[in-house]
Amino acid sequence: MKTSMLKTMPAPADIFDQIRDGFRAVSARAGHVRIREDKLTEYALSLHPRAPENTLDEKHHYVTQDAEALAAYILILEAVNFGSGFEESLVAEGWPRIDNSLYYTISTALKASFDTYGPWNTEVLRRLTVEDMHAIFMLPKARMGQALASLFTSSLNELGAFIDEEFGGRFMGLVEEADGSAARLVMRLGELSGFNDVHNYQGRDIPIFKRAQITAADLNLAFARIGRPLFGDIGRLTIFADSGLPLVLRLDGVLDVSPDLLRKIETGAFIPSGSEEEIELRCCAAEAVERLAAIKGMRVVDLDHVLWHRSVEDPKYKACLAHRTLSRFY
Secondary structure, eight states: OOHHHHHOOOOOOOHHHHHHHHHHHHHHHHHSSSEOOGGGHHHHHHHHHHHHOOOTTTTSSSOOOOOOHHHHHHHHHTTTTOOGHHHHHHTTTTTBBBTHHHHHHHHHHHHHHHHHHOOOOOOHHHOOOOHHHHHHHHHOOSHHHHHHHOOOOOOHHEEEEEEEEHHHTTTHHHHHHTTTTTHHHHHTTTTTTTOOOEEEEETEEEOOOOHHHHHHHHHHHHHHTTOOOTTTTTTGOOOOOOOHHHHHHHHTTTTTEHHHHHHHHTOOBBOOTTSHHHHHHHHHHHHHHHHHHHTOOOOHHHHHHHHHHHHHOOOHHHHHHHBBBSSOOO
């Protein structure tokens, strides 16, 4: 009898189950954003059935066969892979973006430092200053540049202390501890304030963990390139919930937003991080993609990549404003 019960018991929920449960809960109660159920099937069938090849190109990323150096580069990059809400203001302050991309500017600047001076170690991370951020990432010294430089500094200092104290200064220690599980890596990174993308929504904590998840994805990509894919559960990732996909899904008629929220988005008003409006934009987009992927028979992480390419390549989306939030989480 006991054996039979064990066979039918569901597997314990991992962090990806918890994240998805939060997406469902928010979308069921949302008052500012609504998923258009009547549009999902037609839209899903219109999407390309395969995602474009996903690579970390050599022009914008550090490439090495050295596992420790590679882990250091990806973990450091993801520690500062945020700032989309700052970008428009940074450009106005004179920030010279590479290929019109905040991400490529950061990844390329970090690559240049690794190529010129060698991989950063935890001692470097722990002593980085705001002035270093301005010099390395070419951030302007006006208001928004100063604000982002300060956030970058605290995030990198925190990562250095974490790797030192938990893994004896070895970036690969974190990878090895995950033992082939992206879920474990996401949970461990979530202990850091810079990655702790959890927000209270109507009395319930909603984990999103966008940057922790993209760290797992990029580590897997980088190590697969040298013949060492890391994570057996990489297909369990959710979308990387930021501002890009809500824009695509809204313009494509899959998401409706309230008139007041639409006015804020279209005028470029800042939507506070952790507000109901911002949580609903991210979580309803994520839940919509969960449903689209089920209809399409695709992995969510692949459908995320299809839609992300729309957001950065199609002039229709590039001509419109995504919601702006000053956040460490995307």
